[in-house]
Amino acid sequence: MKKQTLIYCSLALFAVLYFGGSWLYKNADHSVSQEKNSALVRPYAPTIGKENAKTVIVEFFDPACETCRAFYPFVKNIMKAHPDKIKLVMRHAPFHTDSYYVVQMLEAAKYQDKYFQTLETLYKYQDKWTINHKVTIAPIWGFLHEAGLDIEKLRDDMKRSEVDERIKQDIADTKTLGITKTPEFIVNGKPLKRFGYKELEELIASEL
């Protein structure tokens, strides 16, 4: 074969491999497989929305993650637009250093039925306790009462072994599902093909 032809063929082959591969990858089924399904939703995970809704959004989030905070009202609005059709399951992915401690607060708040109030309070003041992705716990105690929590009880509940076990299970499930970034949304077992507000809205719409 002529050298020139060889090069052109190689270049063409690389182009075919790349674009063909991309096409195949994007169109492949990236749904959560059957055996990993149990890692998606755990009975203890807090939920809002209709219990037996057809559309189930599982969100893996980190309370210290700014993008998670930004998505929270967005998802709530979508749910408001489709009442009784969507269930949102909250799963923890404490990837930031010391986020674990904040997730302990969230888990402990469940014993006072104040999970979502606590989450919203944490998000409201997120820039006070997470600066440049660095979590500092101390400022949180200054505003946490706004969630209507009994702080003494919360401190006690945070020490429960059940709290620890659940967070460890959440973290184990992020590993099983290959979740490395937050927020991660999985709608009826289907992850986002590309991250973004519009993409999430479309994915939810396609599953309604």
Place this chain on the structure above:
Amino acid sequence: MNLSLSAWSILFMAWLTSMVAIIGSLFFSEVMLFPPCVMCWYQRICMYPLGIILLMALFPLDVKVTRYATPLVGIGLFFALYQNLLYYGILPESVQPCSQGVSCTSDYINWFGFITIQLLSLIAFIVIALLLYLFKKKVNA
């Protein structure tokens, strides 16, 4: 003439290797959406020009290409080696604050239990280095 063809083939293989590394790394970051860590960028800075200058040196065969390719391969090899030493824990990674960046020791792929992106990069640089060495020997012979 036989000699130059063989030198050309060696250079061609080096170019192919660089192209596989380039296309592969682009596939990981642009199609599979793995965010590249900073070490990956340093290695890309060295690898991507190789895909161009090795190709240029094939037409017509430019035996002086090693002069321009060697520093790139050397620097890339250094970063690849360093990152693999970090990955295998031979060098300690200093404690870092949690940032939006990506840890350079995380696993995106783990084929057969040992093939990681870090290792693939190192292999690519080693292969290109060896091929360029063979090329140089062939040309000088």
